[in-house]
Amino acid sequence: MALMIFECGRYRQTIPEKRLVEAVNQEEYKYEVGDLPTEWEAWIRKRRKDPPTKEEILKNKIYREEIKVKITGASEKDSLLQTKEYEGLVAEPVQTQIKGHASSPYYGKNEPSPDPSSTAKTFQPGSWVPPDSSSRNK
Template identity: 60%
Template sequence: MNKLRQLIQIFAGPVKHLIGTDHLGNKYYYVPRQKSWTGQTIRERRIVEAANHLEEYEYEAGKIPSEWDAWIRGRREDPPALEELLRNEQYRNEIKIRAKQAEEKDSAIQTREYEEGLVAKPVKTHIKGHASAAYYGKEEITEEPSSAAEGFQPGSWIPPNGSTQKR
């Protein structure tokens, strides 16, 4: 039987067992520790097969549920159960609803405080560039170049006495 399995592995690749799927359609496999046809030991692995056939480097955060991600990375021994996935998804939705309610409540309190004069409204400023920019403080930006090129003379600037220049 062991020889038959080795022959199958030579032609079909390593034996992998389907552990489960998630709501996105990703399939999760477990490849047990086994010996190759050359006698080398192949360590156990956990693999995800993407539903949309993305490569490993094309994955982004959130493409794999956190419970399955923990199983793939070996941070948990057993794969997540369907009940656990549903319970955690429901909990995440409740947190989103509570966060939205808290934001609306905070916005209402802030609006009331502005109306009653308890808190000063934030000042809206419009900054027209950085102080080092040629157009800082000017109302309009013009096409005319602004530089000191006309009055520039090489060697006219002398550093202060306390400079760190080597002599």
């Protein structure tokens, strides 16, 4: 996009100067944000005194491209680290035994447990099994 940039000011008057941009090959309604380099926008909005040079615009453009490459590399590296960490944190599903509904009593086979158990009003003491006689005679 070719641009014509003007600086209009009156000699020895206190009226502030005007800085304008006219698109040479493009209608105003087709203008999109980013068509005009940021250096020129800064000069037009009086954030800088001198207009930018072609070398400065080219240098800043190359710098922005380098930053984009670094950002994509860092984001890829970060996503790989996140997937590795996530794999270490996720636990495998465990096989569970369903013995009945929580509110209904268990009507299956009662096997003595070595650990005592208690639920609400019932208490089941732990069971004791005598050791083998073969281990005593040694």
